[in-house]
Amino acid sequence: MPLARDLAVHGDRVALHTRTGDISYRELAERVAATAERLGPVRRLVLLAGANRPDALVVHLAALAAGHPVLLVPGDNESAIGALTAAYDPDVVARPDGHGTWTLDERRSASAHTLHPDLALLLSTSGSTGSPKLVRLSHENVQANAESIAAYLGISGTDRAATTLPMHYCYGLSVLHSHLLRGAGLILTDRSVSDPAFWDEFRAARGTSLAGVPYTFDLLDRVGFERMRLPHLRRVTQAGGRLAPERVIRYAELGREAGWELFVMYGQTEATARMAYLPPQLAAERPQAVGVPIPGGSFRLQPLDGPDGHDEPDTGELVYSGPNVMLGYAESPADLGLGRTVEELHTGDLARRAPDGLYEIVGRRSRFAKILGLRIDPQRVEAMLERHGVRAYCAGDDDTLAVAVAVAVARTKTGNATSGADRADVDAARVRRLAAGECGLPVRAIRVQVVAELPRLATGKPDYEAVRRMTRTAQEPPPGAPAVRVGGATTEDLCRLYAEILDRADVTGDSSFVSLGGDSLSYVEMSLRLEEALGTLPANWHATPLHALRSCAPRRVTPPAGRRRTLETGIALRAIGIVLIVGSHIPVFLVQGGAHVLLGVAGFNFARFHLGEAERRRRVRGLGRSILRVAVPSVLWIAFALVLTGEYDLANLVLANSLLDQDNSDPEWRYWFVEALVYFLTALTALLAVPLLDRAERRSPFGFALGLVGLGVIGRYDPLGLAHVRFHLSPTVVFFLFALGWAAARARTAPQRLPLTAVLLLTVPGLFPGGQPLRTSFVVAGLALLIWVPVLPSLDLVNRVAGVLAGSSLYIYLTHFHVYPHIRDYSPVLALLVSLVFGVVYGAVSTHLMRRVPEWLARKRPRRLSPLPRPVR
Structure with a gap:
């Protein structure tokens, strides 16, 4: 592979800027050659614990140069190292010893596996670190993608790129490969952009390139990136997830004023790293697009049938072809001997081709969730919340939509993040209403958890499994807490009940139905559910604080089925x-x-x-x-x-x-x-x-x-x-x-x-x-x-029926005049039943829409972009 084999041609140029000093290409080539000789001529599977350190990079390049397939895993994740070692039984394990130096544990002199001649690299799919499912990449994949990226970014030998992303992540690895290919310098660091020392290193090395996922840009906002003096910066690249269009515009304009370019890019591990990019001159005017195919690649749109189909023209599943498309997947060591099993990449993304030729992602096919019989696209919910100024990750979870929401960070007039003490409150109830309105789901089918930081994988991508887990935990009773029984409800149980029915996140033991804004349209359901939880319902329950309601409840065990109940008059x-x-x-x-x-x-x-x-x-x-x-x-x-x-x-x-x-x-x-x-x-x-x-x-x-x-x-x-x-x-x-x-x-x-x-x-x-x-x-x-x-004596069934009719009485009254005339000649009793049911349905629809209208109006109201602060020069 030329990018690893021909390092020496770049001579005494600085290849790596490290904390302990610079390493030239000549020196790097010598170290790579020595390690390649150590690995030997017989191909073996090398598991490498990746890190943005010189020793790890040397092992990686040596293995590629000598033809040894590399299984690259996160070096700071012991469970992933252990899981993949057990699953693939590598012949060589390269990882740091107790002193931070990478050592080669040669477990055998020849490979225990059949290794296909084209196999060069094994990477975990996005979000599956530690999973046995790996992406198989060839030497041609890696080389072609590096050449393509270097071409459209215009990388030259005078560039200096910081390693802002992990080496085991395909995006971070592509930064290494594309710059090494052109003899550019790498500022090899494992520091975060939120660390002031990172910027000291970047300036000292005269850094020209920064790469980031959306989370990286969150951190850049926090550290006042727009005010930094970075005279040598030429380009900022973004991939690894959608960046909000308004932020694309903001960074594109910031770059235009400061003299650097913003490249918004689109890729997947299955395409080695990159499939499309948005030419920087279009970023401000077409911020929602992912752009055009990279050099050597092409797209087609495959029409969708069934429930995933879109009615829009020029829309379908995005399918990519190019020399960087993977060989296929591996799920066990037996798959390492396979050749090419994939000719083109079905991305799973729903896209459209705009009249100007740019491609736009409109959804993610594989993220669709079936909730209460409706097909929900969590990505569209995230985008909608983003338009309302809410940063969130959404994921389907059985019959609910799980939403993790980041606490809002107040901004100064210059756009800078303020201190943690100035974080704005997030209205979880409003988020539930917005999400429910977007999806057509009832509010109670939306679980919202407000968090200080949105959960991310080591690559900076969203951790959707963590979203499901944390929202479940937030709504479940504490461990060991008994289930709500008739007459056995705790104050916490009652708080959850009020929060559910009134769609409020601010319920406490001092709250009452009236203080929380309850009205005659919600008190029917509340009174019935409350009596079920308490056993009896005090006459003044609606104005009674929850802790006092709890003290009014008799100590009772779960009663037998068919018990007698009471019903408010x-x-x-x-x-x-x-x-x-x-x-x-x-x-x-x-x-x-x-x-x-x-x-x-x-x-x-x-x-x-x-x-x-x-x-x-x-x-x-x-x-x-x-x-x-x-x-x-x-x-x-x-x-x-x-x-x-x-x-x-x-x-x-x-x-x-x-x-x-x-x-x-x-x-x-x-x-x-x-x-x-x-x-x-x-x-x-x-x-x-x-x-x-x-x-x-x-x-x-x-x-x-x-x-x-x-x-x-x-x-x-x-x-x-x-x-x-x-x-x-x-x-x-x-x-x-x-x-x-x-x-x-x-x-x-x-x-x-x-x-x-x-x-x-x-x-x-x-x-x-x-x-x-x-x-x-x-x-x-x-x-x-x-x-x-x-109150009147009643039964469970009577209460349920009465509750539905009472709660919908206004809507039944409105609609029945135009329902029963069509049925009464056939059956008056049937006309009565249909009129009642129709009114209940109209009531449900009306209530749903009335709750959504204020948010809909807010969404339609034109929004102005905040003025872009000028960078300090």
Whole structure:
């Protein structure tokens, strides 16, 4: 192999700059020749513990020059050395002794293996250090790749490249080979670029070239690389993973100002090292591209079939051909005798060829994960998070997506990293929402762990197995902790439960459902799951800190199957009410009054979940979010129904039907309940935004609610004539029901509940046209239960069904008018069931989208690049 055999032709040029002095090419050639003679003419398999040290490089070059295949392993990884020694039984083991000098342990004088004549080098595949699966490279592979890299980088004898990457890593090894081929100098060091001594060595040797993986650039940012005075630097190369386009632009512009070039490159161990590069003059304008094939190589795109397929034109799996394509893989010593088994390299990367001829990687086929039936591309999730300023590694793990997130590092105005004390908090809940929105997965299928440093292999590449491991560990109970049992939940168990359902990462023992922003849309699931964990549910659980909830729980063992449970009255009324509404409209039966009961339940939940101890502005913000969560899905559905049927008008669409003069036709009044609810929430938000009224409510919660009941009773009889043609559906008339529910939530004693009951008994009769005794009785009975009975006896199955119906009651109400007419003539009961299921599905979709809209808007908002700081000259 010429690059190893012809070292002496470069004469007295400096080959290696080391801590102990310089070594010329002539001296290096002599040492290589002596070691080659020691290895002998009979080919043997040499296992070399690689390191950026002269002795290790000498052994490597000697073996290549004499034709001995080299199995290169990380010298600082004893387990990898041991594993590969056991797997391949090398004939010679070259590793340092106790004094740091590389010694040759000649285990036999001839090889125990059949070694193919073309075999020159064995390297671990990316991410598989220590695995018996190796890449078999030929003499031609190594020589051709070195020549190609030296050509497109323009390496000359005056260059000096620092060994910033490990020797056993194909990228680091290619730096050695390509520079030795051209008689350039190597600054042979094992120091990190984060070490000030590295830069002393680099300047002293008049360094011209730096190579790095994405992590290297993280370190360069931290040490203030852009301010360094490096007058001899000519090029910076990057490979080993995707560098964010904005960082490519930043470094390209920095290089343009400082007088050096940035080469973004793409490669794999299976291609010896390199397959493509981005010409440096294009880096700033085409930062997302990997570029063009290296000299002597070529690409083709193989179309994909099945679920991996992309609809974009000129897109497919990237397939590479060239003299640097490996012979094939080895998985045991028997494979060392094989010749070429691979003619072209199927990279596993999904790519597209842009109109300008540059190739772009759009995904990684082998990293696709199947999660909850969906095919997920973790690389796309990483790229999306990167656009939001979040550095993360993602990996599929069974039915979850594991995400490791690096803590954010605050930047000064010049772009420099600040001290560790200035690290910004990372919102794990936001990361979960972003990832879930990108993938279409539920938030609970995303595991997020915030770490100080993203896990990497020795090569600097992502360690995805560590990502899976650390996120599992973060979410599992401590070793020896018992599983959550009925009545046996610990405070830690409850914290995990709240974090899961409310999608919060800041849950502590002092948190409560209300303090964490829980609302009526999440309390159904929370109450059912909480009762399952505690055994019984205290009446004021939503405002009770978790440590106090735990102390309320009875000490119980796991009960037998089919045990009796309790169900909150509010949940039961929501479930029963929506079934009666839909069933009466079909009709399957005729029991009216469900919507009026739901108004009382809405007031009850309003007081419980939106009137906690939070300060006034936070209260108002929470109420604003609740209004949107009701109004937006409603308007969207009504717009859809308007286009579909033409039964509505603009007043319905903007929820203003009750405010305008209308006739008595049925379709126009279908959504009176939604309109009333939005009006009540909007008006009360405005009231509570007034500091004086906010303080009054806090001083006397029940008195304030009772005052609203009084106002509602006045409106019930419409003294000002504000009611519209359908009296019993007018917001001003039915507000007293909402106010009664609010007051019921604030009532703590029988003397407080008695006047509410009296109001109920006096005001509901006569509300409905023609008396309607059954409807009146149902409303009175339902709201009386809400006032006096906090929970009802129930069963597990009933709780599960009631929870689903109650949580989706708004969405079932919205959609059922346009579902049941298509089915009721065939089967009224089936029409009822389908209407309920359809509403549940619409609710799930609406909730998912409403949680994602803020992040989607943030993603669409144009972002400005930070100004590039000028280097100090």
